[in-house]
Amino acid sequence: MSFGMVEGDGMTSSSASIDAFHKGGFYLKQPKDMGHRAGIDAMLLASLVSEQANGRLADLGAGAGAAGIAVAYRSEVKATLFEASPIMADYARQTLELDQNQNFAQRCDVIQADVELSGQARVASGFEDNAYEHVIMNPPFNEAGDRMAPDALKAQAHAMSGDDLFEKWIKTAAAISKPQGQLSLIARPSSLHKILSACEGRFGGIEVTSVLPTQYDNAIRILVTGIKGSKARLIIRPSLIMHEDDHDGARKYTKRADDLINGRTFLARS
């Protein structure tokens, strides 16, 4: 369990594991052999929110809740985890009942609801308009050419809603954000144009950070933040390099990446 991230720690049943994050700072119950297991992506997403954050945070498409819970663990936010899958929403609820999470669990709740709803149906499902200081999302992706999801639950988590997925998700994010609220998301580089188009007229002051496996590789993820109603120009931040070789030539996390995925620091906006 070198980084205490996604390895089981023995507290497992036949269908679920309880995994330590942030070096045991909090734990996550999630399906063991099916579904989309939380890991580095969720921790990088969480790292976009300041540890000084307070007020309310919405995690859209929260899955088992990893990203929203990580922010709640290391800040004072009240986190609402929105997840369409009843199974995954139930895992998130079980996570909040774990003894290890009682220091912050009372600041979190789970709503089983579909991010892609709009209008009155969205409000009726629990998405409150103009209510959240922070909205975070790790939208599902399953583009042509990706490895196919091996089981139904994972397929649901990764299901594309067609070309307008980011339009729908970011529309909901803008509706529920307070003025000056911060959107934070993690996605694939190939989604960059759709993300920028969906942010147009909703979120400005966009900041883009590329995530590179090593300094020599193309980006595998982008981290994007924006501020509701801002007119500020787009900024491209220095890339986040995940791995480097140590003196023995073994690959390891860079200090920056290790600090971010273990909640020791966050990726501040400019």
Place this chain on the structure above:
Amino acid sequence: MSFGMVEGDGMTSSSASIDAFHKGGFYLKQPKDMGHRAGIDAMLLASLVSEQANGRLADLGAGAGAAGIAVAYRSEVKATLFEASPIMADYARQTLELDQNQNFAQRCDVIQADVELSGQARVASGFEDNAYEHVIMNPPFNEAGDRMAPDALKAQAHAMSGDDLFEKWIKTAAAISKPQGQLSLIARPSSLHKILSACEGRFGGIEVTSVLPTQYDNAIRILVTGIKGSKARLIIRPSLIMHEDDHDGARKYTKRADDLINGRTFLARS
């Protein structure tokens, strides 16, 4: 003349200088005290075209011709420099008549024409449809908040055509490119969304490289390439870091940046 780039070398008149590029590989005649003087941006733009390139290249908004001439100098392309300003087009013609440039000048020509024309007017001005293997551009910018251009010629070079500048320029680029032709451009990060929108349906396989003053700074430029008609996904390349501190703490160009701006290598596509 530490990098032989933009310093005058004594061969000046009262209004023009003749400047060495690529360590004296070629020279550029340009207005000394007015207009937009060519420099690092033009050399970075040129570095996006392979030294193996051949066929025809169009430099849109060529100014005094620096970028297109740099590519012609280190490859076998036939370069056409399109420039709207009669004064700058005349400087480009004078550059091609310099004794120092005779090794490649016969492969270059200058057309005084406006990139923003469309339809028959564009063709009549000398923009040949489906004719170029490479199209390069360093479009003018003068956004609100930029330092104002101090003189009229520079103002013309930097004039914004409103919000649709990239739409117009990339539309022309797509019209004159051969199928599978490569678009290469340099721009500000804040133009990223407009560039991606203008490329939609025209150029695919977009590759974006950020240019950072140092590894700790936000990007000041983006280098973008695309292939006409390609359906390939957008890729984000490792950033180009321009400067680092040497052992004495003095700032210097990184080897990578120095090699690129002096034509010793090029920024290959993935």
